[in-house]
Amino acid sequence: MLGADELVINMGPQHPSTHGVLRVKLKLDGERVIGSECIIGYLHRGVEKIAENRTYQQFAPYVDRMDYVAAVSSGLGYCEAVEKLLVVEAPPRARVIRTILTELQRIASHLLWLGTHALDIGALTPLFYCFREREEILKIFEKYCGARLTTHAFRIGGLQYEAYDTFEKDVERFCKDFESRIVEYETLLTQNRIWIGRTKGVGILTAADAIAFGVTGPVLRASGVKWDIRKAAPYAAYDQYKFEIPVGTTGDTYDRYLVRMEEMRQSRLICLQAIENIPAGPIMAKVGKVLKPPPGEVYHAIEAPKGEIGYYIVSDGTVMPYRVHIRPPSFINLQAFDRMVRGHLVADVVAIIGTIDIVLGEVDR
């Protein structure tokens, strides 16, 4: 009954560990997974179709709702894509503030990932510590633009809100505290035998496979490929700051964990460098109230916390885009799930889903 045959079991769409409405069909041989199939679409909301019926500015809040965990990054990608269409550049001050907020969002997204991933593997406590730090970041966001989660922080052409009075001080205080917090998380997990046992060698994705699948982000970097859009094709103000790209070696879950931890540290360094010198000046470029980009198409990608988020916008000269296609990092990364999970035990499936760091809002759009 339990050893001889192949068994197909279903996980989700309601499951505490799939991080959203993801349905995974696993084909098991006894305890080992010999095949899997991800069934998505439970959260499909037709965002790309909606874009065809909204003006460029009206569509911006929709973009936040895709990756609701890292709304600021998605917003940055969209605004920069439209700015590319309009051949307009946001002023330097806006670029720097955008960078700071995006890096803070990267930290917040990784914190959420860490907490939930650790929870899935059984460590109950890091979740609360991570949310404590994430709370600080969300407070900064709230003070800046009024919203914590779906921030709509940026506008096409720059920023709407000026950085509030104590913005630099808040960010500096957070960054100063954050170093010791990362040490706290690492003390709990990095050298822990059980953590290493659950994550080392689990879900290995080789570099060749990663590139073949189109995987991007920390998953790609953990497999050994040094590719980060912030360095390869710098946007916002990233070319002004010095930071490292952490790269892993084996591409297993432990490496992805280490890469994301190091990324949090690097983001913190970027923030500290940025707040030392925020240039004065306007925060909004000269764009009209009604945006009618010239007909053409653009593809603009940025490094979101989960990977490369790309916006392909086709404009036909009217106030509404002709087509908006979003390349979500989670969707593309999820393709590699089958590759990563074969040969592993059932208990590893949960760890592997967690380590890809998916958000179903982004996968399904």
Add this chain to the structure above:
Amino acid sequence: MLDKVLFYFFAAIAVASAALMVTRRNVVHGAIFLITALLAIAGIFLQLRAEFLFIVQIILYVGGIMVLFVFVIMLVNLDVALQQIQFARKKWVALLVALALAGQVGLMVWSSGKMPGQGLPVLTAAAAEHLPPNSETVAHSLFESYLLPFEIASVLLLVAMIGAVVMAKKRT
């Protein structure tokens, strides 16, 4: 008086459980009744002041062997077996044999003590206060007088365990 009542209580449970066990259709129910029968026997051991046997019966028989039985019952699909009517034609033969056996045992019990050497041996109970501690007595005899059989039994169990592990391994 208390002794007697306790004995009859445990004995009744043992007999009833045994009877229920062999008549259940559902195998898991049968296993549960076997467990209660074994627990009742353990109770009788306890009532006879053989506390070591009592706990060993529970740990090994109930907690080990019955767990093994229950595992096997749950891992093996028994629905097919249950569908077959097994002993339909042999019911009467079984009844005859059971009656014969019961007759023989009853004869033995009835003739106990009638003439020296006949039937079941009649033992006199030692007074409860004079009984040596059970575990020590068993340990002394196991490790002093019967050491060789004990070691042979251990080796036998080890061989059985190794055999089971080897047979259960997948052919890779």
Add this chain to the structure above:
Amino acid sequence: MSAAIQATIEFVKLYWAPLLCGVVIVAILPLIVGYIVLVERKLMADMQARLGPMRVGPHGLLQPIADALKLLIKEDIIPDNADKLVFWLAPVLSVGAALLSLAGLAIGPAFQIAQDINIGILFVVGISALGIFGIVLGGWASNSHYSLMGALRSSAQLVSYETAAGMALVSALLFTGTLNIKSIVEAQSKEGIWYVMLAPVAFFTYLVASIAETNRAPFDLPEAESELVAGYMTEFSGFRWSLYFLAEYTNMIVVASVATTLFLGGWLRPFSHVPWLNFLDFVPTLLMVAVGAYCIVRVPKQPVRVQQMFMMAVAGLCFVVGLVLAVPVLVPIAKPFYAGIHGGFWFIFKVSLYIYFFMWLRFTIPRYRFDQLMRLGWHFLIPLSIINVLLVGVALIAGSYFNLHGWGLLLVTTPAAVIALVAALLILAAEKEHDERQQPNTASDFYAG
């Protein structure tokens, strides 16, 4: 029939005290377990930088009562094709085994329900092993493939770690020469040293094995919610689930009590045989007074009047308990009660420390995967405990040859412990090498062609 009634009267006349003890404990145990759960939730909250239950009653103290009420009035759902007899029986078996094994434990020199069993420790360990049936039958009765798998896993884990736990207990029992619980503690009193010092490796092994025995983190894969295979408790709701829960926490108390009795000196005060350390007798009282003083200090900081009054009541309770603890020490007439009251205090204190350690582990470390769990049990703990029994036996023989007693035995047992530790490290190194030799995931290239 009259014989039965006569026998019952005889029984009650002989054993009315233990019977009363038993009834009282069974009656208040659910309450105690409920408050242990509350302590766990508050501790978890504290370690996670939050407050825990605060709303139901001052500082959440009525939370267990609210939870119990909720569980009692919940709808009793039985799955469709579930076997009704077994579905009813399974939680009852679990709880029954746990409560029965509680009967063999001695909280103080006078508090024991099943008095003076010659096979004391064996009784406790053996009966608590009957709880396995509660788990296996529970998984079976749920009529769900996943529950069954979870139940079989859980019981496989229990059975594996029982061996290691038993061997660890054997190493400590070698020192006592008897299985009787009171004699074990008296032996520790006579030797003047707790067996945790003489057999530390055994204590460590028993600690780890008991965590696995009670299905606590990091060995709680069979009942974790985020795992794929649902645990055996999934289909049990309401009162049945609370029975399983009660069984789990009672098992925790039982293993903690066994460890305390065997390794931590039972109801003995630290250094109970050293007369010039007798001022340690005041430690319980001082502890209670300190807790009471802390409560008084925190009274003004409470936001709500109810909480303030409650804190004062708790402080008062602590002072009363402190007084009760001080009386047998100070007042000569109450000397006979010293053993009982102080014994009870020290025993409960040590059991609480042990359980605190369980809870601390649960909040700190992640969970083992099932195969890693089994590997740890069979490849590491069982060989270690067997080697330890051997080494402790050799140490004992050496000790009796050189006529060592009490603290002198440390001379022979410490080398034994060191050798056992070295053996443990060697086994771990071998396991690590085995891990590293495992090939990475080389699944076939299914995109070819």
